[in-house]
Structure formats: structure tokens, C-alpha cells
Amino acid sequence: MSESTASMNGWLDxxxxxxxxxxxxxxxLILLSVLTWSLIIYKSWELWRAGKENKVFxxxxxxxxxxxxxxxxxxxxxxxxxxxxTAKGFEALQHYQKYSxxxxxxxxxxxxxxxxxxxxxxxxCTTKLESGIGILAxxxxxxxxxxxxxxxxxxxxxxxxxxxxxxxxLDVVAGPIGEALIATAAGLACAIPAVVAYNSxxxxxxxxxxxxxxxxxxxxVRLVSESAERxxxxxxxx
Numbered sequence: 001m002s003e004s005t006a007s008m009n010g011w012l013d014x015x016x017x018x019x020x021x022x023x024x025x026x027x028x029l030i031l032l033s034v035l036t037w038s039l040i041i042y043k044s045w046e047l048w049r050a051g052k053e054n055k056v057f058x059x060x061x062x063x064x065x066x067x068x069x070x071x072x073x074x075x076x077x078x079x080x081x082x083x084x085x086t087a088k089g090f091e092a093l094q095h096y097q098k099y100s101x102x103x104x105x106x107x108x109x110x111x112x113x114x115x116x117x118x119x120x121x122x123x124x125c126t127t128k129l130e131s132g133i134g135i136l137a138x139x140x141x142x143x144x145x146x147x148x149x150x151x152x153x154x155x156x157x158x159x160x161x162x163x164x165x166x167x168x169x170l171d172v173v174a175g176p177i178g179e180a181l182i183a184t185a186a187g188l189a190c191a192i193p194a195v196v197a198y199n200s201x202x203x204x205x206x207x208x209x210x211x212x213x214x215x216x217x218x219x220x221v222r223l224v225s226e227s228a229e230r231x232x233x234x235x236x237x238x
Contacts, residue, residue, distance in 0.1 A: 022179045025150035029186040032139050036190060039132050040197045047204050050129065053080035058215065061086065066226050081125040082215050085118060089219045092117040111224050118216040126209055133201050140194035147187015154180025
């Protein structure tokens, strides 16, 4: 058996027979690490899909007739944030036109109503995409301290071992000190990816929020202009 293999077996044996509290800290950090990477993979895929579908729908929005978008139901069945904004804009426009003769339920002009609806839709979309991001921030902030707690427990176990045996030999302190160092490393290994991913997602969400603001303005302009053209055509027919 090689020296490295023996060393690894020694570490594993010390972990299996180590202090229960230290092992509990290590298992907790492993669980948090699994949760961190699961969130990183899922949120990366979710933001990538949102960006891809936004590009596809933005092109479709300008190429298709406004009635084709309304009647095809594309805005209602797509998970694209741009599609959801457009769907909410259509709903607000229909509501405004329904009560155009007696707008007791409507305050302000069509432009003001669409602005309120689209602004709320942007908040809803960003809130949905931000879900889970706060967990990464919490893990990134707490994991190092959880690892530090395991380190303190390991050192205390080493001191207890010294007091029991009355000797400070390497065979007495190696196991507890090793557990302490592993807890520190596990805390950092859990916190660093969480912090990096959190910062990356915040930046991507900021970019996505800016694109939502720009597209909401496009939806507002197009729906208002379409409504104005309809009103003009209806007046001319009369």
C-alpha cells in the first residue's frame, strides 16, 4: 500500500470515528454544497433559456402582425419574459377598450394604464427569476462561519484529548486537528462558488432587467399606436 493511500485511509478513518459535532458540521456543509451547485445549474439554465426565448420572441414581435400575435396565443403559451410582457399589454388594452365608453374602472389614459401594467409585469418577471438567488447569498455568507465553528470544535477535541492523555503527541492531536482543517476547507469550498455565482447572476439579472425595460417601451409604443390607428379608422368609417 502506497503512502498516499495509507494517508487517505487514515483521514477517512478519523472522519468516521471523529467527533459527532464536527461530523455534523461537515455533513451540513456537504448538503449546502449540493444545494449550491443545484441552484447554480438550474438558475444558469433558466437565465439562458429566458435570454434565448427573448431573442426569438423579439424578432417575432416585430415581424408578425399585432392581430396575429393576439390570435395565435403565442404570448400566452411562451415562457419568455418578453412574451409575458406582451400578453399583459394585450390584456390591459382589451380591458381599456372594453370600458372605453364608461371608464369608471380605469384611471388615466391608455398610455398611463399600459405603463402601470407593464411596470408591474417587469417586477413580476424579475421576482420570479430572482428566486433562489438569495439562498446563494445566504450560503456564501454563512458557510465560512459554519466551517469555522467546525474548526473550533476540532481544536477543542484536540485539547480534550491532550488533557485526557497528558501528552501532546501527534497521534493525539492529528485526528481532531485534521477534522478542523477539513471543516475550514469545506466551508470555503461551499462559500466561494456561492458568492461567485451570486455576483454573476445579479449582473445577468441587471442586464435582463434593462432589456425588459426597453422591450416594455416597445410594447407600449406599438399598442398605443395600434389603438390610435383603430380609433382613427373607426372615426373615418362613421
